[in-house]
Amino acid sequence: MPEQLSSLHSATHDLHSAFSYSLCQPDPSKSCGACCGLYNCEDHSRNTLEVLLQRRTSLFLSSGKDPELFQKAYSVEKFPSNPKLVEAIYNCEFLGFLDAERKRVGCLLHPSVNQGEELRYHCCFYGPELCAGHFCPSYTYLTQAEQKTVLVSLEDWYLYGLVITDIDLVKEFCQQVQTCSGDRLREERLQDRRVRQALRDFFGLKESWKFASLKNRLGKYYFSHSEYQVARIEYEKTWKVKPSRFDKILVSLSSEFKNKEDILEAESLIEEKIIKFMEAYERAAPDRIQNQDG
Numbered sequence: 128m129p130e131q132l133s134s135l136h137s138a139t140h141d142l143h144s145a146f147s148y149s150l151c152q153p154d155p156s157k158s159c160g161a162c163c164g165l166y167n168c169e170d171h172s173r174n175t176l177e178v179l180l181q182r183r184t185s186l187f188l189s190s191g192k193d194p195e196l197f198q199k200a201y202s203v204e205k206f207p208s209n210p211k212l213v214e215a216i217y218n219c220e221f222l223g224f225l226d227a228e229r230k231r232v233g234c235l236l237h238p239s240v241n242q243g244e245e246l247r248y249h250c251c252f253y254g255p256e257l258c259a260g261h262f263c264p265s266y267t268y269l270t271q272a273e274q275k276t277v278l279v280s281l282e283d284w285y286l287y288g289l290v291i292t293d294i295d296l297v298k299e300f301c302q303q304v305q306t307c308s309g310d311r312l313r314e315e316r317l318q319d320r321r322v323r324q325a326l327r328d329f330f331g332l333k334e335s336w337k338f339a340s341l342k343n344r345l346g347k348y349y350f351s352h353s354e355y356q357v358a359r360i361e362y363e364k365t366w367k368v369k370p371s372r373f374d375k376i377l378v379s380l381s382s383e384f385k386n387k388e389d390i391l392e393a394e395s396l397i398e399e400k401i402i403k404f405m406e407a408y409e410r411a412a413p414d415r416i417q418n419q420d421g
Contacts, residue, residue: 146262146266147271147274148271148274148275148278150263150265150266150274150278150291151233152231152233153278154278155226155230155231156230156231156282156283157230157231157281157282157283157284157287158225158230158231158232158233158284158287158288159232159263159284159287159288159291159292160222160232160233160284160288161263161288161289161291161292162261162263163218163219163221163222163234164211164216164217164218164219164222165218165222165232165288166212166288166289166345167211167212167213167216167218168209168210168211168212168218169209169210169211169212169343170209171212171345173285173334175207175209176285177229177285179206179209180222180223180224180229180232181223181224181229182204182206183201183220183221183222183223183235184223184224184235186200186201186204187221187223187235192235192241192246194221194236194246194250195250197220197221197250198220198250201220211353212343212345212350212353212355213350213353213355214353215353217252217253219234219251219252219253221234221235221236221250221251222234222235223235225240229284230282230283230284231284232284232288234247234251234258236250236251263292264294265291265292265294265297268294268298269294269297269298270301271314272301272311272312272313272314272317273297273298273301273312274291274297275314275317276297276300276301276312276317276326277290277291277297277326277330278291279317279318279323279326280317280323280324280326280327280330281327281330285334286330286331286333286334289333289334289346290330290333293333293346293347293379295346295347295375295376295378295379296330296333296346296375296376296379296380299373299375299376299379300329300376300401303373303376303401304401304404304405304408307401307405308405308408308409316408316411316412319407319408319410319411321407321410321411322404322407322408322411324407325400325403325404325406325407325408326404328400328403328404329400329401329404332380332396332397332400333379333380336380336381336382337396338377338380338382338383338384338389338393339380339381339382339383340381340382340383341381344358344381345381346379346380346381347378347379347381357378358378358381359378360374360377360378360382360384362374362390366384366386366387366390368387368390371390371393371394372394373393373394373397373398376397377390377393377397
């Protein structure tokens with residue numbers, strides 16, 4: 128077992144070193160648990176998931192971090208009914224909070240939170256090899272600069288996980304601002320405090336969007352009988368208008384509109400966020416900063 132564990136850790140290190148950033152556990156202020164089924168439930172609101180994660184964590188600790196005792200206790204614990212969005216995706220019961228401040232979610236069996244002891248061999252559904260070797264599509268489909276927009280702006284497990292896995296939302300936002308600036312996204316400017324705040328305001332729409340459909344939706348996907356399809360907004364068929372220039376963003380925000388006025392308001396809200404970002408981004412240009420200092 129020690130040799131196998133050493134080999135596993137070495138392979139995991141090699142895989143992680145192939146990427147510029149860790150999107151799973153990037154820093155002490157946030158992490159993502161989407162691949163463990165965190166959002167795979169009809170009610171995936173912040174409060175519901177926070178209560179669930181805290182109850183799991185408390186139960187795991189009260190079981191002495193014994194996976195088998197935890198599973199026995201978990202099987203009789205009365206959790207509120209919350210049907211899955213997709214039955215085929217496993218919602219891991221060992222996903223919980225890794226820190227007392229409840230900033231990071233992750234595997235309660237991982238050796239990094241168990242004094243180096245690998246507990247995933249005992250009860251983990253997928254096993255440590257598959258877990259360690261899994262990298263979500265955001266690792267490869269988002270560019271380094273696109274990943275950076277999320278990493279520098281969000282310090283919140285709930286919103287971070289929703290955004291970093293929403294490839295369309297991140298890519299389309301970056302494409303919009305690159306079109307406005309006529310240049311590629313400059314990573315060095317993303318460190319500016321005002322730029323980070325503007326990014327945070329835009330990505331915050333993922334949680335606070337006033338036109339979001341709350342029924343069996345997660346981003347651009349809608350679910351029926353555990354099957355999913357990509358949602359579409361029928362602009363021409365329903366309202367006799369051309370598709371929005373922000374269509375991909377609107378779909379990623381799970382938008383559902385009642386009339387044309389809703390669409391116009393939604394476009395205005397998104398445009399406002401992009402304009403505020405561009406203003407902050409332009410002020411963060413090296414020549415602008417030097418002129419301001421001078």
